[in-house]
Amino acid sequence: MSSPSLLSSQSTASRKDKSSAMVPDDFMWQGYSALETQWRVERLLSRYVACIDDDNLEEWPSFFTQDACSYEIITRENVERGLPLTLVFCTSQGMLADRIVSLREANIYPQRWYRHIVSNVLIQAVAEDHLEVQSHYVVLQTRRNGQTSIFSAGKYKDRIVLQADELRFAEKRVVVDTHSIDTLLVSPI
Amino acid sequence: MNAPMTPFAKPWIANPDGYRVPYEVFTDQVYYDQEQEHIFRGETWSFVGLDAELPNNGDFKSTAIGDTPVIVTRDQNGQLHVFKNLCMHRGALLVRESRGNAKSFDCVYHQWSFDLTGVLRGVPMRRGVRGEGGMPPAFDMANFGLDALRVEVMNGLIFASFSKTVEPLADYLGEGIVANIQRIFNRPIRIMGDYRQYIHGNWKLYAENVRDPYHGSLLHLFHSTFGLYRATQKGFTYMDPSNRHSLLKATASAAPTSASEDQEVYKDVRSYNTEFHLKDASILVGRPEFDDRASLVINAIFPNLLIQQIANCLAVRQSVTHASNAFEIVWTLFGYADDDEEMQMIRMKQSNLVGPAGLISMEDGEAIEIVQDAVIRDGKKTSVLAMGGVHSGSVDHMITEGPIIGFWENYARYLNLGADLKK
Numbered sequence: 289m290s291s292p293s294l295l296s297s298q299s300t301a302s303r304k305d306k307s308s309a310m311v312p313d314d315f316m317w318q319g320y321s322a323l324e325t326q327w328r329v330e331r332l333l334s335r336y337v338a339c340i341d342d343d344n345l346e347e348w349p350s351f352f353t354q355d356a357c358s359y360e361i362i363t364r365e366n367v368e369r370g371l372p373l374t375l376v377f378c379t380s381q382g383m384l385a386d387r388i389v390s391l392r393e394a395n396i397y398p399q400r401w402y403r404h405i406v407s408n409v410l411i412q413a414v415a416e417d418h419l420e421v422q423s424h425y426v427v428l429q430t431r432r433n434g435q436t437s438i439f440s441a442g443k444y445k446d447r448i449v450l451q452a453d454e455l456r457f458a459e460k461r462v463v464v465d466t467h468s469i470d471t472l473l474v475s476p477i
Numbered sequence: 478m479n480a481p482m483t484p485f486a487k488p489w490i491a492n493p494d495g496y497r498v499p500y501e502v503f504t505d506q507v508y509y510d511q512e513q514e515h516i517f518r519g520e521t522w523s524f525v526g527l528d529a530e531l532p533n534n535g536d537f538k539s540t541a542i543g544d545t546p547v548i549v550t551r552d553q554n555g556q557l558h559v560f561k562n563l564c565m566h567r568g569a570l571l572v573r574e575s576r577g578n579a580k581s582f583d584c585v586y587h588q589w590s591f592d593l594t595g596v597l598r599g600v601p602m603r604r605g606v607r608g609e610g611g612m613p614p615a616f617d618m619a620n621f622g623l624d625a626l627r628v629e630v631m632n633g634l635i636f637a638s639f640s641k642t643v644e645p646l647a648d649y650l651g652e653g654i655v656a657n658i659q660r661i662f663n664r665p666i667r668i669m670g671d672y673r674q675y676i677h678g679n680w681k682l683y684a685e686n687v688r689d690p691y692h693g694s695l696l697h698l699f700h701s702t703f704g705l706y707r708a709t710q711k712g713f714t715y716m717d718p719s720n721r722h723s724l725l726k727a728t729a730s731a732a733p734t735s736a737s738e739d740q741e742v743y744k745d746v747r748s749y750n751t752e753f754h755l756k757d758a759s760i761l762v763g764r765p766e767f768d769d770r771a772s773l774v775i776n777a778i779f780p781n782l783l784i785q786q787i788a789n790c791l792a793v794r795q796s797v798t799h800a801s802n803a804f805e806i807v808w809t810l811f812g813y814a815d816d817d818e819e820m821q822m823i824r825m826k827q828s829n830l831v832g833p834a835g836l837i838s839m840e841d842g843e844a845i846e847i848v849q850d851a852v853i854r855d856g857k858k859t860s861v862l863a864m865g866g867v868h869s870g871s872v873d874h875m876i877t878e879g880p881i882i883g884f885w886e887n888y889a890r891y892l893n894l895g896a897d898l899k900k
């Protein structure tokens with residue numbers, strides 16, 4: 289007897305995004321106008337990738353909500369097959385912090401610089417206490433020999449909340465088009 | 478006059494102080510081409526997938542044996558087949574998708590159509606168009622079925638072989654390896670998903686890596702950094718009678734006989750540390766699910782498969798070669814169909830430990846690439862395999878390179894390198 293899968297709530301239809309759904313131009317959220325909300329979301333994303341690219345990884349967990357949060361990196365291949373397996377699966381700030389300690393102290397990996405380019409920031413749903421936001425990303429990697437190539441392309445699916453006057457990620461799901469991982473994945477995306 | 482045509486002029490050396498393998502095996506195209514013919518397309522069984530990936534009649538996936546593209550499919554009667562992914566007309570890839578469900582395989586180029594058992598069923602314009610053209614009378618569709626491989630399925634693992642003469646799969650694997658397959662694949666599985674890891678190195682460096690039980694506590698420092706690992710944990714290294722396959726097995730429960738012994742073992746190790754602690758240790762929470770209580774099982778099956786059980790993290794890893802300096806590891810993680818939701822969550826959390834982003838395994842990719850980069854112009858120089866004594870075969874510990882020697886003995890035999898390397 290097969291018990292329900294983790295994905296049982298996720299129908300085939302919901303694997304396809306309804307990215308074209310529009311929120312109204314004139315919404316208000318947490319006292320912010322639509323324009324200001326958009327600006328704050330973009331600033332959050334810019335600060336998030338600056339934190340990673342400037343190697344301030346110890347601060348990276350603080351972009352997420354404190355009590356419970358979710359950070360996943362999953363390949364588009366698994367998403368489209370309806371399979372749950374993630375490359376990274378964190379369910380608390382503690383797990384995020386442990387990844388960074390491991391990266392700093394334990395793991396062995398090639399020295400590379402990463403640079404994130406984020407664009408197409410689209411607020412897809414506005415709820416009382418959170419926003420659903422999709423954006424696109426590209427991560428460039430520069431190897432020790434100075435050559436730069438694309439390491440990963442994909443999109444962010446974020447659930448953003450206001451906590452202690454800051455926007456934070458309650459959920460961040462990184463859906464990776466580049467499902468063939470070049471050697472290894474150590475730094476967060 | 479009678480000089481042998483072999484490009485492998487220099488015999489490999491097995492001296493009392495070490496077994497030596499020339500680095501050219503990792504860089505030279507001659508070896509790469511020979512191993513495609515004599516290993517991947519030779520007298521071996523290669524892993525091509527899990528039958529749980531193809532649950533329905535008509536399901537197919539495309540994959541590769543070595544670098545030869547193949548199709549795995551379940552026909553309308555539920556029978557599994559493996560074909561070369563090669564149209565019998567003029568050689569196009571017949572299946573261009575990585576997976577799907579089909580009633581027939583129709584080549585896009587000129588629409589030759591093959592049924593799921595590989596029989597050619599349709600050739601458009603066979604009789605010409607308005608009396609012009611068409612295939613000659615001598616053309617017989619029965620002669621143009623797909624190239625089929627031999628297929629054997631063991632507990633849901635699908636293996637295929639290009640050889641008509643290779644021994645049956647169970648004999649090829651040997652009893653001990655079959656027992657491990659039966660142990661892990663003891664009931665229906667549920668596939669969690671795939672990872673694909675592209676490594677800029679030779680596939681045999683990975684074959685060595687997964688047959689190397691002693692690098693774990695030295696290269697992979699996650700456990701020692703967080704004060705979790707004990708090199709003193711008890712394990713053994715099993716090899717099948719042919720020494721092609723190996724099974725590395727460790728039990729977590731074996732505590733060090735004393736703290737000072739642990740310190741002694743780790744005194745030369747970079748980072749044995751008690752300074753760091755996991756903030757969220759739920760990543761390590763598990764459930765014992767095997768009677769033998771083994772916490773680590775690494776079962777390498779010649780030439781392209783690895784079966785792993787790391788705590789509750791179950792996976793198969795298939796190597797696909799691309800060139801002498803490039804290969805891909807396709808990981809498929811799975812649980813059991815009867816896992817409850819908590820168990821599914823345990824496996825999801827533990828999956829953080831393995832794969833290309835795995836906290837305890839990511840280093841293997843880097844280890845392979847730094848060898849590949851270093852040996853590029855030193856093909857005649859050799860590595861030295863000596864740990865544990867210079868021999869293959871089973872031993873009751875894990876501080877050995879014996880399984881790697883077993884791999885090379887068989888490699889030399891398959892490629893007919895000439896020397897009896899055991900002497």
Ligand code: FES
Pocket residue numbers: 564565566567568569584585586587588589
């Ligand atoms: S190559 Fe396939 S039909 Fe011509």
Ligand SMILES: [Fe+2]
Pocket residue numbers: 686692693696697838841
């Ligand atoms: Fe390893």
